[in-house]
Amino acid sequence: MANKRVQFSHPIIPYLFIAPQMLIIAIFFIWPALQAAYLSFMLEDPWGMSREFVGLENYQYLFNSAEYLYSFGFSIVFSALVAFLSLGTALILAVKANAVLHMQSTYRVLITWVYAIAPAVAGITAYFIFNRHIGVMYDFLNSLGWQFNPEADAVDASALLILVSVWKQIPVNFVFFLAGLQGIPKAVREAAALDCANERRRFWTITFPLLAPTGFFLLVINITYAFFDTFGIIDTLTQGTPGGRTTTLVYKVYQDGFLGADLGLSSAQSVVLMLLVLSLTFVQFRFIERKIHY
């Protein structure tokens, strides 16, 4: 046993190696998070000239506010739909693109293309395409008989946001799924093809379980994306309208804290958001990851 000892026995060196990284985490993640937690118990004027401890008042305010509870529910439904739809679509596209024999790379480039677009740009582009005065799609949808009106109709506005958010995220998922598919050994696929003629069944029994680690990783990434990165799309496309019906939790933090200068209230919202994403990630790792074999 003795000769199996770790080579670097000096206890300081490994810590020195990770010190820069820990320092960055402490400065840019832990310190702001603690600051937000501290401010969430305070009522403070915007200029930082007075600060008063108010206990849980900010949290009580939030959970008694119908608007906040709505944005809570909306964020969850919105994120679930965005993650599910973008993962599903990307998986289908990846499987199909992987099976294409001719011009495979052309397909890949075309699907990955959107990846380079920033969320805010995607939002502005969609604004122009779906705008009532100049939008091509606006006219098209209305000519189909759908009274499409995202400025006034909450369902239309939500559908539009989901569409753009999904569209923007598909390429990322596509690239990972494609890499995952190509990582499946050819021998396994050939053996499966010999044993089972049904392509759909082969997918669900062989390909899908083997893709599961990639899928799980993407699920975590997509939930985070839907919660946080869709901010740019919302800000350029709906600003939480109509009637506050497309306000996600992140957008509400921005409205109350950045636009409204109510630091205590928006800090409390950040803390709630942080806890929510932490618990979601925990659930994912605890219950979903268990079912995955690497």
Place this chain on the structure above:
Amino acid sequence: MNKTLKALTLSAGLLSGLASAATEIEWWHAMGGSLGDTVNAMATEFNASQSDYKITPIYKGGYEETITAGISAFRAGEAPAIIQIFDAGAATIINAKGAALSVEDILVDNGYEFDINSYVPGVRYFYADANDKMIGMPFNSSTPVLYYNKAMLADAGVKPPKTWEEFETTAEKLKQKGYVALAQSHTPWIFFENFHSRHDLQMADKDNGFSGLPNKVMYNNKHLKMHLEHVKAWKDAGYYGYYGRVWGDNENAFVKKEVAMWIGSSGSFGGLKTSADFDFGTSYLPYWESINKDAGTTFIGGAALFAMAGHTDKEYEAVAAFFNYLTKPETQYFWHRETGYVPITNAAYNLAKDDGYYAANPDAEVGIKQLSLDEGEWTKGYRLGFYVQTRESIYREMDRIMSGETTVEAALKAIETDANRNLERFARTVK
């Protein structure tokens, strides 16, 4: 070679000597696009007009971004000498003791003449404190006015309505010709705030927030309820087009000839001149004769310039010199002509008149004339804490009224609850 080098060093030394002699101050503003160009032109002219002071305008984004940048800078002890703050943020900076100095004090202390009565009535007290002392220098000031498509109104054989009572018959005639009569671009500003000043109605306790920290917003009143119920009925009848809360979407409905009339800002005039390919006219904001027969002046909208605390006497000297330059009739006239914002002093207004500007552009005078209408008890302005959030509630509830999701009564109740809670929270942050 050596000589050139020497000469260069010498001139560089001279230049830096000159530069260090001038007191430099920063001016953070929210004027993008062509407005930003005009701001830069004014700063350049001021810098060229003397050698003691140098002002550097810095564009900080929209109104909200600018005030947020100012707040962060102030907290870090690096606030600019001058910052532009918009109407809804006025309470935030004026109530914060020690955040901004009074521009009136700065001008007087540095030996400039100051008379608040030389400012146009509607502008005068909007950024003043409880004792009528001017805290913020009104900068880009506008007021809501009605624009109308001349051809459409002529087609229906109507004139722009002076009152909302008249509007109902006008709108019916326009509808018969296949036109939607009206759109407007800023629900809180036009249908809430200015609705109260035009009819001389109280908006909040403590003199609309001027004589102390208010704790009651009075939006939940029978007049506003009546008005909004009419607006909803107009929408259902096809008289009113509601294109959501975004300013541009409603303005575009007018530009694209979807509606015959549009209520926007007097400062929209310049933009409409280039975007609308039809002849349009300008008229006063309509009022309800049934509420107030002698409807008077409206509030201004836009923003003011504040001198932030924490600078040296020398820097405030520069601030005073710049404000003095800014309020000169020639500067104001230039600003008025370039942007469409109203001139803030009577002298500038007279200069524009004498120059024949309004004879050639009668529409450009409507905003300033409206601001010169009779003042009432409640037309000074308003000072409400966390008002940005209150406006957000107003936008939200208006969307819901228009989609039929809520009633006017419930909406006004919700706005009142939100607004009062904002006031209560804000009052506790002011020490």
